[in-house]
Amino acid sequence: xxxxxxxxxxxxxxxxxxxxxxxxxxxxxxxxxxxxxxxxxxxxxxxxxxxxxxxxxxxxxxxxxxxxxxxxxxxxxxxxxxxxxxxxxxxxxxxxxxxxxxxxxxxxxxxxxxxxxxxxxxxxxxxxxxxxxxxxxxxxxxxxxxxxxxxxxxxxxxxxxxxxxxxxxxxxxxxxxxxxxxxxxxxxxxxxxxxxxxxxxxxxxxxxxxxxxxxxxxxxxxxxxxxxxxxxxxxxxxxxxxxx
Amino acid sequence: xxxxxxxxxxxxxxxxxxxxxxxxxxxxxxxxxxxxxxxxxxxxxxxxxxxxxxxxxxxxxxxxxxxxxxxxxxxxxxxxxxxxxxxxxxxxxxxxxxxxxxxxxxxxxxxxxxxxxxxxxxxxxxxxxxxxxxxxxxxxxxxxxxxxxxxxxxxxxxxxxxxxxxxxxxxxxxxxxxxxxxxxxxxxxxxxxxxxxxxxxxxxxxxxxxxxxxxxxxxxxxxxxxxxxxxxxxxxxxxxxxxxxxxxxxxxxxxxxxxxxxxxxxxxxxxxxxxxxxxxxxxxxxxxxxxxxxxxxxxxxxxxxxxxxxxxxxxxxxxxxxxxxxxxxxxxxxxxxxxxxxxxxxxxxxxxxxxxxxxxxxxxxxxxxxxxxxxxx
Numbered sequence: 238x239x240x241x242x243x244x245x246x247x248x249x250x251x252x253x254x255x256x257x258x259x260x261x262x263x264x265x266x267x268x269x270x271x272x273x274x275x276x277x278x279x280x281x282x283x284x285x286x287x288x289x290x291x292x293x294x295x296x297x298x299x300x301x302x303x304x305x306x307x308x309x310x311x312x313x314x315x316x317x318x319x320x321x322x323x324x325x326x327x328x329x330x331x332x333x334x335x336x337x338x339x340x341x342x343x344x345x346x347x348x349x350x351x352x353x354x355x356x357x358x359x360x361x362x363x364x365x366x367x368x369x370x371x372x373x374x375x376x377x378x379x380x381x382x383x384x385x386x387x388x389x390x391x392x393x394x395x396x397x398x399x400x401x402x403x404x405x406x407x408x409x410x411x412x413x414x415x416x417x418x419x420x421x422x423x424x425x426x427x428x429x430x431x432x433x434x435x436x437x438x439x440x441x442x443x444x445x446x447x448x449x450x451x452x453x454x455x456x457x458x459x460x461x462x463x464x465x466x467x468x469x470x471x472x473x474x475x476x477x478x479x480x481x
Numbered sequence: 482x483x484x485x486x487x488x489x490x491x492x493x494x495x496x497x498x499x500x501x502x503x504x505x506x507x508x509x510x511x512x513x514x515x516x517x518x519x520x521x522x523x524x525x526x527x528x529x530x531x532x533x534x535x536x537x538x539x540x541x542x543x544x545x546x547x548x549x550x551x552x553x554x555x556x557x558x559x560x561x562x563x564x565x566x567x568x569x570x571x572x573x574x575x576x577x578x579x580x581x582x583x584x585x586x587x588x589x590x591x592x593x594x595x596x597x598x599x600x601x602x603x604x605x606x607x608x609x610x611x612x613x614x615x616x617x618x619x620x621x622x623x624x625x626x627x628x629x630x631x632x633x634x635x636x637x638x639x640x641x642x643x644x645x646x647x648x649x650x651x652x653x654x655x656x657x658x659x660x661x662x663x664x665x666x667x668x669x670x671x672x673x674x675x676x677x678x679x680x681x682x683x684x685x686x687x688x689x690x691x692x693x694x695x696x697x698x699x700x701x702x703x704x705x706x707x708x709x710x711x712x713x714x715x716x717x718x719x720x721x722x723x724x725x726x727x728x729x730x731x732x733x734x735x736x737x738x739x740x741x742x743x744x745x746x747x748x749x750x751x752x753x754x755x756x757x758x759x760x761x762x763x764x765x766x767x768x769x770x771x772x773x774x775x776x777x778x779x780x781x782x783x784x785x786x787x788x789x790x791x792x793x794x795x796x797x798x799x800x801x802x803x804x805x806x807x808x809x810x811x812x813x814x815x816x817x818x819x820x821x822x823x824x825x826x827x828x829x830x831x832x833x834x835x836x837x838x839x840x841x842x843x844x845x846x847x848x849x850x851x852x853x854x855x856x857x858x
Binding site for chain 2: 354
């Protein structure tokens with residue numbers, strides 16, 4: 238199969254008022270890749286992620302996601318695009334008025350014509366996949382711990398079998414064991430469903446074990462693009478320190 | 482490219498080959514989900530072989546449906562074997578199989594009578610608990626109040642002034658407008674009645690006493706309850722959701738001093754001031770109607786006020802104002818602290834706080850009105 242680009246950023250410029258976050262950020266994400274957005278605090282990783290999912294406007298350049306230019310997309314194009322991606326927000330962002338199960342079911346209910354029993358079963362399956370026990374399904378988000386909210390958020394992101402998964406700090410706030418299980422889950426999902434994953438992360442183990450390639454943002458630019466191996470061979474002191 | 486998913490049955494004596502074809506993806510499988518399984522039960526067949534080799538496309542929903550069929554067959558006592566899966570499909574099958582919901586998903590079906598009885602019980606207990614926690618809240622509030630009054634330097638004056646500006650000064654325009662209209666309404670309705678028996682001049686007592694003693698304070702309190710009780714509840718509630726209140730507590734800042742007392746003092750101070758404006762404007766509204774409809778000039782009107790309207794009416798109005806202010810602030814803050822971590826409860830308790838505040842303002846007003854009249858004031 239021909240290698241396809243799922244996300245293409247070209248000379249992205251982002252400004253908040255006078256404050257410039259990105260000044261000419263460019264990179265490409267291939268299909269089936271697990272791609273990381275790294276960088277220090279305030280380097281605009283999450284902003285970049287939000288720009289990909291149309292929650293934030295860019296001031297210059299071009300952002301193409303699944304072949305669609307997000308700043309030029311029509312309403313219908315945007316709607317179609319949104320059904321093809323799943324997003325895990327940093328703190329889960331579950332709908333507090335719905336139970337965990339309903340949170341996972343809602344997208345399937347809105348966007349498919351499947352009967353309720355199969356939606357329910359598949360929601361239960363997704364919850365079990367992300368490692369949540371059955372009894373959690375009927376609970377409300379306010380009754381869950383931070384880690385559980387995150388898992389439930391991932392189950393919701395996976396509900397429609399997305400082609401592209403955006404994760405904002407997926408392992409932060411998880412205990413080390415759950416964090417590794419989470420990494421494994423993401424790797425398996427990529428292998429089986431061919432999902433491409435874009436994540437913002439700080440977790441060193443995740444960076445080493447799961448990411449195929451990543452970019453490191455700094456000084457409004459892409460400081461580094463490539464794999465862990467390439468980073469180890471770099472001579473740039475600042476980049477070397479980034480890992481330690 | 483995306484064909485309809487289908488099952489083809491190939492029966493040979495005791496075994497059957499189930500050939501799965503087409504795209505088993507969520508957009509296409511709806512038609513196959515109508516029944517538990519599209520394979521009729523058969524006594525002779527002991528084992529089914531699911532052949533995956535001609536599946537064009539699949540996702541977790543499709544895989545789940547296939548697993549559902551397999552499990553239904555197994556429940557009938559037949560064995561199911563899979564063959565021809567691609568490696569990635571095998572992996573997904575494995576994952577889906579491990580996580581297939583084992584327990585029957587039971588739906589709770591309640592009996593109406595029992596449910597409603599349960600609701601009544603739940604509501605009563607909840608009501609009792611709310612009452613108890615309200616008493617505990619007012620108790621702590623009183624304690625905090627006394628402590629603050631004994632040590633006035635500990636009062637957050639800046640925050641208090643901020644709330645006076647927001648809840649007091651900010652409410653002036655709407656209070657002026659409503660009071661003026663109320664003055665007009667009383668005078669207008671009174672004028673048509675008084676005109677009938679030529680008692681025009683009594684419009685003065687009618688407008689002035691009813692305004693300054695009852696309507697201006699009540700109306701002001703209702704407007705402030707609508708504006709401020711809701712905003713206090715929402716502010717405190719959202720601070721609770723974002724853990725700001727906990728952060729405050731853990732840093733040794735008492736939420737009473739920082740959140741509740743400034744709001745309480747702000748309303749106690751600003752309500753009498755607002756009532757003062759409301760008094761003037763509503764009487765002015767009455768004067769306008771008196772001069773246009775009843776030929777009672779402004780000068781006559783004011784002279785008559787001096788002669789016949791006792792000062793006590795004005796004083797009673799002013800005494801009620803801070804009481805209303807305290808009620809509104811207490812209820813607004815109390816309901817705010819009841820908000821828990823769901824966004825829904827913000828809406829719920831904000832609404833309750835306004836309804837409660839308005840109700841208690843009116844109830845206390847009625848109580849004071851009866852009490853003072855019985856006392857001959």
